[in-house]
Amino acid sequence: MKVINTLEEVIKKSGLKDGMTISFHHHLRNGDFVLNSVLNKVAEMGIKDLTIAPSSVFPVHIDIIDHIKNGVVKKIECNYMSGKVGEVISEGIMDQPVVFRSHGGRARAIASGELKIDVAFLAAPAADSEGNINGINGKAACGSLGYAFSDARYADKVIAITDNIEEYPLTPVSIDQTYVDYVLEVEEIGDPEGIVSGTTQITQDPVGLKIAEYTAEVIEESGLLKDGLNFQTGAGGTSLAVADKLKDKMIEKNITGNFAMGGITSYLVNMMEEGLFKSILDVQCFDLDAVRSIRENIEHQEISSSWYANTESKSCAVDMLDVVILGATEIDTDFNVNVLTNSNGVIMGGSGGHNDTAAGANLTIVVAPLFRTRLPIVVDKVLAKTTPGEHIDVLVTERGIAVNPANQELYKKLKKTNLPITTIEKLKEEAEKVAGKPQKVEFSDNIIALVEARDGEIIDKVRQPLLK
Amino acid sequence: MKLIKSSQAGSLESNDVLVLVKPENDNTGIKLEIDSIVINQFGDRIKEIVEQKLAAMKIENAYIKIKDKGALDCTIEARIEAAIKRAQ
C-alpha cells in the first residue's frame, strides 16, 4: 500500500536519518509548498545535518534560512537560487559552500552517483494510488516535470506528494509507478498563482526592444534563419521580444522551423500553433498557455533534464540547437558570463540551462543592456564564472554588438551589415565612459558557492562579498 | 552662499537621485548622508561629486541627504545644483 496518510509517517517510512540527502524538483516555482513543509516537518522530527538538493530555490523557500541556522540543513546543491535565501547565504551563514550545477550537470551528477539522493520528495500535480504521476492535471498543474526524472530514477526512496489523487491508472503518465515508493496526499502542494504566471510578457522598454531588433538581424545575417531552425530563448522580457521579432522574419520569409526548446512560454506555443515550428521540447513550463499546450498538443513533448542536457547520456537535445538566446548579469572581456550573482556578488540566480545551451548551440547569443541602472554589464572579470567564454558567440547590447574573436566567420558576416559591430573592449570602455568606472566590490576568503561545469569540474569558487 | 530653507530636487525614479538639503547655520560644516543602490560601486564617487559641487557653490554648512537610484555623475550634479538653488 503506497498511499501514506501523513508527512511524518512517510518520512519515517523512507528511513530518513541525520546526514542524508533529500531532493526536490522546482516545477512549482515560487508557488511551491512542498519543500518548506518537508523541511519544517523534518526539523520537528529532530532530523538534522541534511544535504538538500532542490533543482532550484525560489523566494518562497525562505524557510530554508531558519533550517540552516538551526542545523537541519548543512549543505545545499542546486541549479539556481533566487530571493532572500541567496542573499542571506551570501552573508556567509553556511559552513559549506552551495554547489551550483547546470540542469544537465545535475542530471549527470545524479546518474553518476556523485549526487546521491536518499529520499526524493516529488511534488505531483496528479498522481494515482500506485505512484504514477504527471504535471498536467490538477489545480496545481505545472506542465513538464523535466527536472524530476533523474530524482525519480536514482533516489533510494521516492515519495510523490500530491493534492490530486486520480483513479488508477493515471492518464497520461510522466513518471511511472515503478520508480515511486510512497504517495502522500495533502491539501495543497502549491499556490497556482506562484506556479505559473498568467502570461509571460514581451518587454515594452525601448532599450530591450532595440536589443531584440538587433538580435533578430544577427540571427538572419548568420545564415541560420532557414527552414529547419532549432531555437531556444529565455523567458525574460527581452528574450521574448527576440522571439517576437524572429517570428515576424520567419513569416516574412516563409520559414518553418523544426523545434523550439526551453523553458516554454506562450510565445513559443503560439509560434508552434501557427506552424512556425513543427514541435516543442519542454523541460519546464513558464505559463498557463504552455501547460495547456503540453496537455493538448502531441507535438509539444515533455523532456527530462537528462534528455535536455546531460553530457554523459548517450546524446542530449542541446547539441541539436541552432540558436539560443541567453541573458547575463555580467560578461567579461573574455566573454565569460555570470548569471549566478548580481554586481554586488550576492547570489541571485544560477546557470539553470545557461551553460548547457551555450555549449550545445551552434550560435549562442547573449542579450543584455549595456548597463543596468549605472552598473556596466561588461566588466574586466566576472564575479562568478557560470558559462565559459568559449561557448559565447556574440553579445548584443543596445549600444553595440561584440562578436567573440574566436568566431571569425560570424564576425565577417556581421561586419558587412549595417549593424553596430564593435569589440567587447570598446563596449566596456563606452559603458565606463557613460557611467563612470565602478569600484570593485571586496571579498573575504570565505567561499560561499562552488560552480561546477557540465562535466563536474569546479570552474569557479565564489567568495563572500563584503558590502557597505 | 546662504541657505535659508530646506529643499529637495530630483526623484526616486530609476537613474535619478533625490537630494534633500537642510540649512545648518552653526558652522559645523557639511553633514552628508548617502544612500545608493550602487553604493558599493560608486559610493566614493557620489561623495566626491557632492563635496566638489558644494565647494563650487560655496556652501560650507548644510545637511545633505542623498537617495540615489543609479544616477549618472551629471544627473547627481544637476540635482544638487537644483536643490541648493531652491534652498536659497
Added chain:
Amino acid sequence: MEKLRQTMLFIPGNNPGMVQNGVVFDSDSVIFDLEDAVSLKEKDTARILLKHALVNIDYGSVEVVVRINALDSDLLNEDLEAIVKPQLDTILVPKINTADDIKQVDEILTKIEKENDIESPIKLIALVETALGVENAFSIAASSERMTAILFGGEDFTADIRTERTDRGEEIDYARSRIVVGCRAAGIDAIDTPYSDINNLDGLAKDAKRAKRLGFEGKSLISPKQINIVNKIFSPTEEEVNWAKRVVRAIERAEKEGKGVISLDGKMIDAPIVNRAKRIINIAAKKEGVL
C-alpha cells in the same frame, strides 16, 4: 541640404533615464522637452538637468534639440541661459505666431552665444501651432538665418481653429500644406505633427505616409516605438534608389555623348526629375553613413 530629420523624438526633459539614453533610440533628432513634458514646479530642475546632460553625455551624430518654454511664459530667458552650450544643435520654440517672435528669440540667443563664446550659431525650429502661425508660415520660415525648420503642432492648431482632430485629418490638410509651401519657399525643412495614439501603429503609418506625400521632410514622434515605421516611410525605397541611380547614369551618359535632351524609359528627364533623383541618392547616401 542638411542633416536628415526624418524622425525627431520628443523626450521629457526632466527624466534622467530617458535623457541619458537619447542616443540609443536611433532617431535622427532628439527633442528634450522643457515645455509640456515638465510641470511648472519642476521647470528649474529640468533645465539644470539638461544643462549638465548636454555637456556630459555624448549623443554621437543625433541632432540635439531642446524645446524651451514659450515667449510669453517668463521662462524662456532662463531656459536659454541654461541650455545654450556648444553641444546644443537646435532650439525648438513653441507657439511661434510671427516672424517677429523668431527675431526676438534670435536676439536673445545672439547675446547669450556671445557671452558664452559659442562659435557655431545654434539653429532654430519654430513650432507653429496656431492659425496665425500657419498664416505666417513663409515669413516665419524666412525670418532668420538661424531658421532651419518649422515643426507643425497639429493638436494645438486644431483647438485654435475650433475643431477636432480626426483620423482622416482633413482638418489639418491646409495647415500642413501651407507650412510645407512656406518652408520650401524659404529653403528650410518642414516637419509634421506627432501622432498621439502610441499603440496604433497602422494609424501612424497612414498618417506618416500622408505627411510624406504632402512634402514633409520628416515627422516628430512621442514614443521610440514609432521610430522604425516612420523612418521606413520617409526613406527612399529600394526601387526609388535604383530609379534615381538610373537617372543619374543616364545624365552622365548623355553628357559624355554631348546630348542635350536626356530620356529614360521613353520619357524626357527634365530638371525637376533630375533634382528629385539627386535628392533621393543624397538621402540614401546619408542613411548609409557615407555623407
